[in-house]
Amino acid sequence: MKNYKILVKTNQRSYPVIIGKNISLNISKILKENNIYFQKCLIIYDNKVPIKVLKNLKQKLKNKKIFIYKIKSSEKIKNISTVNKIVDFTLKKKFHRTDLIISVGGGIVSDISGFVSSIFKRGINFVNMPTTLLSQVDASIGGKTGVNSIYGKNLIGSFYQPNLVLSDIEFLKSLPKREITCGYAEILKHALVRNKKKFLFLNKNLKKIFNLDEKIISKTIYESCKIKKDIIEKDPLEKNFRKVLNYGHTFGHAFEANLNYSKKLNHGEAVLLGMFCANNFAYKKNIIKKNDFNIIREHFSKFNLSNKIKKIVKKNDLASVINYMKTDKKNYNNKINLILLDRIGSAKINNTYNATDLISFLRDLLIYK
Ligand SMILES: NC(=O)c1ccc[n+]([C@@H]2O[C@H](COP(=O)([O-])OP(=O)(O)OC[C@H]3O[C@@H](n4cnc5c(N)ncnc54)[C@H](O)[C@@H]3O)[C@@H](O)[C@H]2O)c1
Numbered sequence: 001m002k003n004y005k006i007l008v009k010t011n012q013r014s015y016p017v018i019i020g021k022n023i024s025l026n027i028s029k030i031l032k033e034n035n036i037y038f039q040k041c042l043i044i045y046d047n048k049v050p051i052k053v054l055k056n057l058k059q060k061l062k063n064k065k066i067f068i069y070k071i072k073s074s075e076k077i078k079n080i081s082t083v084n085k086i087v088d089f090t091l092k093k094k095f096h097r098t099d100l101i102i103s104v105g106g107g108i109v110s111d112i113s114g115f116v117s118s119i120f121k122r123g124i125n126f127v128n129m130p131t132t133l134l135s136q137v138d139a140s141i142g143g144k145t146g147v148n149s150i151y152g153k154n155l156i157g158s159f160y161q162p163n164l165v166l167s168d169i170e171f172l173k174s175l176p177k178r179e180i181t182c183g184y185a186e187i188l189k190h191a192l193v194r195n196k197k198k199f200l201f202l203n204k205n206l207k208k209i210f211n212l213d214e215k216i217i218s219k220t221i222y223e224s225c226k227i228k229k230d231i232i233e234k235d236p237l238e239k240n241f242r243k244v245l246n247y248g249h250t251f252g253h254a255f256e257a258n259l260n261y262s263k264k265l266n267h268g269e270a271v272l273l274g275m276f277c278a279n280n281f282a283y284k285k286n287i288i289k290k291n292d293f294n295i296i297r298e299h300f301s302k303f304n305l306s307n308k309i310k311k312i313v314k315k316n317d318l319a320s321v322i323n324y325m326k327t328d329k330k331n332y333n334n335k336i337n338l339i340l341l342d343r344i345g346s347a348k349i350n351n352t353y354n355a356t357d358l359i360s361f362l363r364d365l366l367i368y369k
Helices: 023-033 051-060 078-091 107-122 133-139 167-172 178-193 196-208 214-234 240-246 249-258 267-284 289-303 305-312 315-328 355-366
Strands: 004-009 014-020 040-046 066-073 100-105 126-130 144-148 151-159 164-168 336-343 345-351
Touching: 004 305, 014 023, 014 178, 014 214, 014 240, 023 126, 023 164, 023 167, 040 107, 040 196, 051 100, 066 078, 078 107, 100 107, 100 267, 107 126, 107 144, 126 133, 126 345, 133 167, 133 178, 133 214, 144 167, 144 178, 144 305, 144 336, 151 249, 151 336, 164 167, 164 315, 167 214, 167 315, 178 240, 178 267, 178 345, 196 214, 196 289, 240 249, 240 336, 240 345, 249 315, 249 336, 267 289, 267 305, 267 336, 267 355, 289 336, 305 355, 315 336, 345 355
Parallel strands: 014 164, 040 066, 040 100, 100 126, 126 164
Antiparallel strands: 004 014, 144 151, 336 345
């Protein structure tokens, strides 16, 4: 099967993203090809990733000194205290900045590992091996790292690009279907904000994507990463244009925070619901064309979102949801900033609204009975 390779170029660092079946088994060779030399290696490992992945990695890196730090992933442990524990562990084991941290896990493990890598002796080598669909198409590339605070999601962090991203599609086979939906949300987001042709590809191949058809899923991951690469290369520090990647996230993050990051609503599910809201809001404000609004609505109908959102956001939650939307990092002058589509493949960034506008929109959308 064909492997795909993308080179992400940023001022901080240029690095390859390699996508393929069983590529993790070639890790040793790939590290050498990319001039990543080290003595010690810390593998930060999501404990739901099947143990055979860890066994294989240990075997392939057997001539190095390997340490394992296992994580039971959840938004609740994605915090500064976990970061402290890992940094202490790494210092205790006398790691040098020329050694290596490898993240093996989903977006939670990769956000934590990337942040640890960025602050450990002001930056240690970092390789990302994303194991969820969401992290393969999104969280593993672009260099945003960080953790949550009691004041909100991802409020503590840094920009730190990895030296290499290895996305092995074999890892996806152990994922629950719910996690495939989460990854699909970010894939859909990339297409909606940047490329109508890619959206139409998704619409046509939805079933094959969810069945992890190897050819289609590899191509889908590759195309999605390419969109992200183009965006982050234009605006690596999210000064302006990169904000389009937050499409659906202002609503989504608020839904997650309102549920106190409970497992009831995963990040990707929140983003899917967030995009559903953003599409409706853009239509209400006459920003998106009717035809495109309907095409997106039809696509969303396959996920039964209008019923799901009512289970997630109750009438009494509206004020709290809006309060969380107000704390979003994109806001300024007390207004809520939303990324909205004016057509499929084109996102508009600076749309500001006040809280009462949004409360009345959500109330109408949800029509509680
Ligand atoms: N840095 C970024 O640019 C960026 C972008 C998008 C999302 N994120 C962050 O990513 C996080 C969400 O990532 P996620 O959706 O990957 O969640 P996650 O890391 O929690 O993983 C989802 C679930 O899958 C399990 N898992 C991971 N790999 C597995 C495998 N191969 N087989 C079976 N189970 C496996 C995990 O233990 C977890 O229960 C959020 O915290 C979000 O803020 C960051």
